Each structure stands twice: as structure tokens, then as C-alpha cells.
């Protein structure tokens with residue numbers, strides 16, 4: 001592909017340095033996505049302009065006016081510190097007729113709601129955990145059909161904000177406490193879901209219309225204590241030392257062929273049901289009876305070279321540079337779809 005001018009939008013604190021040398025392992029870990037994407041796109045000849053944005057839209061419009069990028073590479077996960085505002089930034093790019101990578105705003109809105117996305121998926125008869133929503137300011141009353149153990153989460157946050165070992169509850173008293181914790185400390189409505197004991201699987205999907213699905217990936221905690229449930233808490237996801245101590249890793253999931261095929265089929269259907277485009281990671285739990293349950297869809301998932309999405313693409317023979325190039329090409333094509 002010809003060299004492109006790419007405006008890369010990211011959080012101002014994550015604008016990458018020229019090198020990660022000299023940083024602590026934790027700091028390098030936190031900066032890796034932006035660093036990997038910018039460096040790799042440059043290595044294949046693109047002219048990449050990183051721009052840190054968070055509170056103002058003007059810098060985006062100014063940069064687009066001046067630079068006239070062929071495409072915006074969207075690495076934003078929040079705006080004004082609000083996770084739900086990333087879709088508004090993408091809508092703004094659409095108003096400016098500027099192509100962008102990753103998911104369209106409708107897909108983001110639909111998939112970010114942990115209740116809404118499950119309702120849509122369940123309607124299509126794909127397994128989801130049973131759940132109930134507990135809005136802020138309302139008394140916690142568990143519907144009798146909803147059985148313990150439950151896991152209590154924020155209805156809209158991601159990156160496991162508010163998720164810890166104490167999120168799994170086995171009594172009405174603990175449920176009420178944890179819902180209150182989400183209301184007060186995270187500041188959002190809460191959702192309590194049937195806790196699916198078992199394996200955690202990630203399916204990476206790429207495409208707008210025709211979809212590529214990469215090999216299913218699995219979260220493992222090799223040094224997990226006997227009886228300790230496997231949960232991707234904030235520490236499991238983001239704390240490098242904790243990951244080392246507990247043997248946290250992700251790798252290709254060893255699954256029976258028929259189950260692997262069913263997962264791929266369901267992942268493609270879910271991607272379409274939730275109107276996703278670009279690239280997304282769909283998360284599932286697999287119980288001991290071999291039943292899988294859809295947990296959530298992550299539009300514009302973590303795309304650092306060493307994390308699940310890129311690792312599973314690589315296992316399918318797609319190099320990191322090729323993966324980023326395909327994400328850019330899909331963004332350019334998506335624009336043509338919305339303009340036609």
C-alpha cells in the first residue's frame with residue numbers, strides 16, 4: 001500500500017517516547033500500545049503524527065485541517081475521563097468526513113452496555129450469563145431466579161475497573177455491599193451476573209463485512225491457589241509484578257475441534273449482531289460442562305504487539321505490521337461504506 005499520512009489519537013499521557021529504554025517495566029507496559037503502533041506504522045513507511053487529546057475537540061479539528069491525514073488511527077479509550085465518550089469522538093470524525101480505524105460509533109454504543117449487549121446476543125440464542133441491573137439510588141433486590149455465586153461489576157466501565165476477588169458474592173448481604181461499592185466508588189450503575197466458573201477465552205475478530213477470526217486465546221494463571229476462581233481483575237490485567245507472581249499469561253487455547261468451530265461461528269454472529277466494525281475481541285467463559293457463555297465485546301481492543309489480539313493474529317500467520325496495515329485498510333474502506 002502507498003505511504004499514508006496518519007493522525008494517531010491517544011491519551012496525552014501515552015504519547016510515546018522514542019524509546020522505552022530506561023523506563024520501569026510497569027511504565028513501559030503502560031506505554032506499549034501507543035509505542036508499538038506508532039513505531040510499526042512508521043516502519044512500514046507511513047507518516048505518523050501522534051496527537052494527545054482528552055478535553056478539547058479543537059486540537060483534533062486543527063490537526064485534521066493542517067495535516068489532511070488520509071486516516072485517523074484511533075487509540076483513544078476515553079474522553080474527559082469518560083469511557084463512553086470515545087464513541088462521541090468517532091462521531092465527530094464522521095462529521096469531519098475523516099476516515100478512522102476501528103469501530104463505528106453505533107457498534108461502540110451497543111457493545112459498551114454490559115446489559116444491552118447481552119440482551120441482543122441472548123435474543124439470538126447464544127448463551128450469556130443470567131444477570132440483573134442495579135441502578136444507582138435504588139434498593140438492591142435480587143430477582144429470585146438469579147442464583148449465587150454472582151459477580152458484581154460496573155454496567156459500563158471496562159479495563160476491570162471495580163473488579164476484584166470480592167466482586168464474586170455468595171449472599172444477599174455481600175451482593176448489596178458490592179453493589180454499593182460500585183455505586184459509590186466507581187460511580188455507575190451495577191450489574192450482577194451469574195458467575196461462570198471455568199476457563200476464560202478470547203476471540204479476536206477483524207473486518208467490516210467479511211470477517212477474519214483468529215485462533216481462540218486463553219487466560220491462564222499458572223500459580224493460582226487451589227479453589228481460587230479465575231478472574232481477570234484489574235491487577236491480573238495491568239500489574240506486571242502481580243502477573244509474574246501469579247504466572248498470568250495468555251496463550252492459544254487447546255479446545256476440541258467442534259467447540260473451537262462453534263466459538264468462531266458464534267463470534268462472527270455476535271460481531272454482526274452488535275454492529276461492530278474494524279476489530280474487536282469477544283470474551284467468553286467456558287464451564288466444566290463444555291458450555292460457553294458470551295461475557296462482553298471489546299471494540300478497539302488492546303492492540304499492543306504482545307497482547308492477545310496481535311498474538312492470536314500472529315498465530316494465524318498475520319504479522320504485527322500486516323495486522324496494523326489491515327486495520328488501516330478496513331478504516332479506509334469503512335469510510336467508503338458510510339459515504340456511499
Ligand SMILES: Nc1ncnc2c1ncn2[C@@H]1O[C@H](COP(=O)(O)OP(=O)(O)O)[C@@H](O)[C@H]1O
Nearest residue numbers: 129157158159160161193194195196231232296
Ligand atoms: N459472568 C461472569 N462469570 C465469570 N467471570 C466473569 C463474569 N463477568 C466477568 N468476569 C470476570 O471479570 C473480568 C472482567 O469482566 P468484564 O465484564 O469483561 O469487564 P471489563 O469490561 O472491565 O473487562 C472478565 O474478564 C472475567 O474474568
Ligand SMILES: [Mg+2]
Nearest residue numbers: 159160283296
Ligand atoms: Mg473484559
